[in-house]
Amino acid sequence: MTDPRLAPTSIARRVSHVVTAALLLLIGSVVLPGAQPPDASAKTKSKSSVPRPEPDLKILSLHTAPLPYKPQDGSFHFMATVQLPKEVDEQLMLEVSALVTSSSMTSLRFLSIRQPVNEHVQTIPSANGETPQRHVQVDLAWDGLDHNKQQVPVGSYEYEVRVKLLSNGEKGQRTQMLSWPKRGKILVKN
Structure with missing residues (x-):
């Protein structure tokens, strides 16, 4: 059996870990307005980019x-x-x-x-x-x-x-x- 004086601390740590994990999941799942997945934004940039001018040489x-x-x-x-x-x-x-x-x-x-x-x-x-x-x-x-x-x-x-x-x-x-x-x-x- 664990020491009763340590019980609140270990519970607090567990709650802290669960809250942190939940916050990370929440932040990761929130899609900002106008944001696109990395693959989509890379494709968009290449299609809309302006062609480079020909060099003077x-x-x-x-x-x-x-x-x-x-x-x-x-x-x-x-x-x-x-x-x-x-x-x-x-x-x-x-x-x-x-x-x-x-x-x-x-x-x-x-x-x-x-x-x-x-x-x-x-x-x-x-x-x-x-x-x-x-x-x-x-x-x-x-x-x-x-x-x-x-x-x-x-x-x-x-x-x-x-x-x-x-x-x-x-x-x-x-x-x-x-x-x-x-x-x-x-x-x-x-």
Whole structure:
């Protein structure tokens, strides 16, 4: 038998626990006006969100050749015309990269070129009197080899080309601006 002096305390603790649990259930079950379950609010946000504006760094055009590609005939080329922002720090680096992958992701290759942003810049006058646009032509060549330096098998491959502006920082290069990617397919034949 328990000490009669402790009985009121243990009863008070039990009542306290029951009241706390009841309050938590009550708070958890109350739906605030306009509140939605987490899944529903996440879906609502994505549907009603405003699309992001395209960055000032753009791939204006991307030409790929030769199509279809036969590795024994030479390299496959990604020729990109890149529009630079109106104002750009001359100390930045321009990186153009392409990722070539097979549908099974067993064969892939990453290509990249980095150059000072002011190298090979062409200035195109603006028709409406605004600041002239600055463009750079870049040619990435793929030799038809995968990441293991083996000839890729015949088949369909996908590519994604991106452009970045990089700055030198204390811990290496950092991305300052990133273009939207351009994607497509390459048919590799014998």
